[in-house]
Amino acid sequence: MHTALKITAFAAALAASFGTAYGVGSSFDPVVDGAPSASHVTSHAKGAAGGGTEGEGGGAPVAGGLQVSENGYTLDLTTPRVAAGQRADLRFTVRDDAGRAVTDYRPEHGRQLHLVLASNDLVTYRHLHPARAVDGTWTTPVELPRAGGYRVLADFAPAAGGGDGVTLGADLAVAGDYAPLEPPAPSRTATVDGYEVRLTGVLRPGAVGELGLTVSRDGRPVTDLEPHLGAYGHLVALRSGDLAQLHVHPNGAPGDGATRPGPRVSFTATAPSAGTYRLFLDFRHGGKVRTAAFTVRAEAPRNAEGAPADSAWTEGHGH
Structure with a gap:
């Protein structure tokens, strides 16, 4: 420090x-x-994020x-x-x-x-x-x-x-x-107010893929999340260094006949570049909104020889 x-x-x-x-x-x-154990990521679903950087794949x-x-x-x-x-x-x-x-x-x-x-x-x-x-x-x-x-x-x-x-x-x-601080170290788990949120999925530069977040409390899955801002979770992703906000889109919505109110909520996300990102998930339960935060690294995948391979997600499902 x-x-x-x-x-x-x-x-x-x-x-x-x-x-x-x-x-x-x-x-x-x-x-x-x-x-250090919790960060918040919110997402705003839109056709395209204004003022954006173009991805390597589809140009969005x-x-x-x-x-x-x-x-x-x-x-x-x-x-x-x-x-x-x-x-x-x-x-x-x-x-x-x-x-x-x-x-x-x-x-x-x-x-x-x-x-x-x-x-x-x-x-x-x-x-x-x-x-x-x-x-x-x-x-x-x-x-x-x-x-x-x-x-x-x-x-x-x-x-x-x-x-x-x-x-x-x-x-x-x-x-x-x-007194400047360093961002918390990368972690797949965040805790807030007795809730544990686990992150799955990997950010890859220029690749569209899925991030999944599973909410539990006292070791039990939370299956009755409440709608918040049109979804069962709201995710914001910011890039370290310039604080660019990623385009993050929630998958499914309350009342669509297919999306369950937990314990897992998922989002489609694209990292514009390699680097460190902070994810902030807002979720509502028991009438209160809480935020779980994560630090993640977006790195290009490499082949068996260690050379950069095609941008792709190695976890989750691409969209």
């Missing part, structure tokens, strides 16, 4: 590349703060949030800095290419806009659902525990044009005593 440093708001802005995702909503959603966008402006829309963050440990209102506006505030959205997973905040070290994470004023200004209360750089990711689908959703990103500086 590095020696703690006193960070001013200006210095925190420079440290934005070390930030952690943090999300707070009008109703508070799950929170992850430096728990697989990551978003790398730019503040994309597809004719800009994330105007009017609260670029806050103080660590102090409650503040985070405000922002989505503007079109003419500079007008966007006020008409197409709901996705029951919400007009999903907001993720993550520290750049991916130790702190929040998934929020802010409230929108009639003038287009979005507001959500936040209280971030640690100083440093954070990334704000806004995921939404403008009603105009009826196109795909967009994911925009902006930097947030959090002032205070700064």
Whole structure:
């Protein structure tokens, strides 16, 4: 651990590349703060992730949030800095290419806009659902525990044009005593509030495949998960380094006649590159949403001679 440093708001802005995702909503959603055994991954299903990187296989966008402006829309963050440990209102506006505030959205997973905040070290994470004023200004209360750089990711689908959703990103500086942390080591199991979540499946660069997450409590499978944001689980996947958000799609939905309410929930995901990723799974049980987090490595498969082989999933089922 590095020696703690006193960070001013200006210095925190420079440290934005070390930030952690943090999300707070009008109703508070799950929170992850430096728990090595648990991370949270949420997913927003859409035809394509805005601002994405193209995959090696099908050319579909697989990551978003790398730019503040994309597809004719800009994330105007009017609260670029806050103080660590102090409650503040985070405000922002989505503007079109003419500079007008966007006020008409197409709901996705029951919400007009999903907001993720993550520290750049991916130790702190929040998934929020802010409230929108009639003038287009979005507001959500936040209280971030640690100083440093954070990334704000806004995921939404403008009603105009009826196109795909967009994911925009902006930097947030959090002032205070700064002590950078390393992301938790890769693990296939996460625990939160007495629940154990086990991950199966492997991320491969440029390959589409399945991630499965199985929920148990006190050693027993949880077979009565409750719907949350249109599915039995909501997964967010962020890439270490630039905090790019992967395109993750839930497989099945409550009420479709085929999808069971646990213990296993699955998602289709694509990694845009090799590297380290943090996955954050939100699931609802007993009327409360909890988040389980994982650190995973995406590495290209190799043949018997150790040379890179075709991008493919070695676990789970491809789609």
